[in-house]
Amino acid sequence: xxxxxxxxxxxxxxxxxxxxxxxxxxxxxxxxxxxxxxxxxxxxxxxxxxxxxxxxxxxxxxxxxxxxxxxxxxxxxxxxxxxxxxxxxxxxxxxxxxxxxxxxxxxxxxxxxxxxxxxxxxxxxxxx
Numbered sequence: 001x002x003x004x005x006x007x008x009x010x011x012x013x014x015x016x017x018x019x020x021x022x023x024x025x026x027x028x029x030x031x032x033x034x035x036x037x038x039x040x041x042x043x044x045x046x047x048x049x050x051x052x053x054x055x056x057x058x059x060x061x062x063x064x065x066x067x068x069x070x071x072x073x074x075x076x077x078x079x080x081x082x083x084x085x086x087x088x089x090x091x092x093x094x095x096x097x098x099x100x101x102x103x104x105x106x107x108x109x110x111x112x113x114x115x116x117x118x119x120x121x122x123x124x125x126x127x128x
Contacts, residue, residue: 050095
């Protein structure tokens with residue numbers, strides 16, 4: 001495999017924002033909500049609801065069924081992800097609650113201690 005083939009194979013990739021990991025307290029939960037946000041952006045106008053199988057979640061996040069369920073339970077508890085069974089046989093649908101995420105980000109930002117304004121270059125100079 002050459003570099004271009006490897007690059008093509010690695011796309012699309014899962015990107016997890018660090019603030020989601022901090023808000024959820026779990027990289028796995030952050031990966032699940034990040035993927036849910038991506039799928040929400042892809043589906044068009046469905047009121048934000050989408051469905052995905054456990055296999056699709058695993059392919060997208062590399063999380064086992066147990067880890068998916070634990071992450072989803074954490075996200076439901078935080079109010080970041082809503083689930084609804086529909087149809088017969090039942091199919092599980094999901095919806096990201098962007099208002100809940102925005103509120104949590106606001107609380108997080110309001111409680112943060114201001115960071116030092118030093119750049120990485122400044123830090124390097126102090127350690128040299």
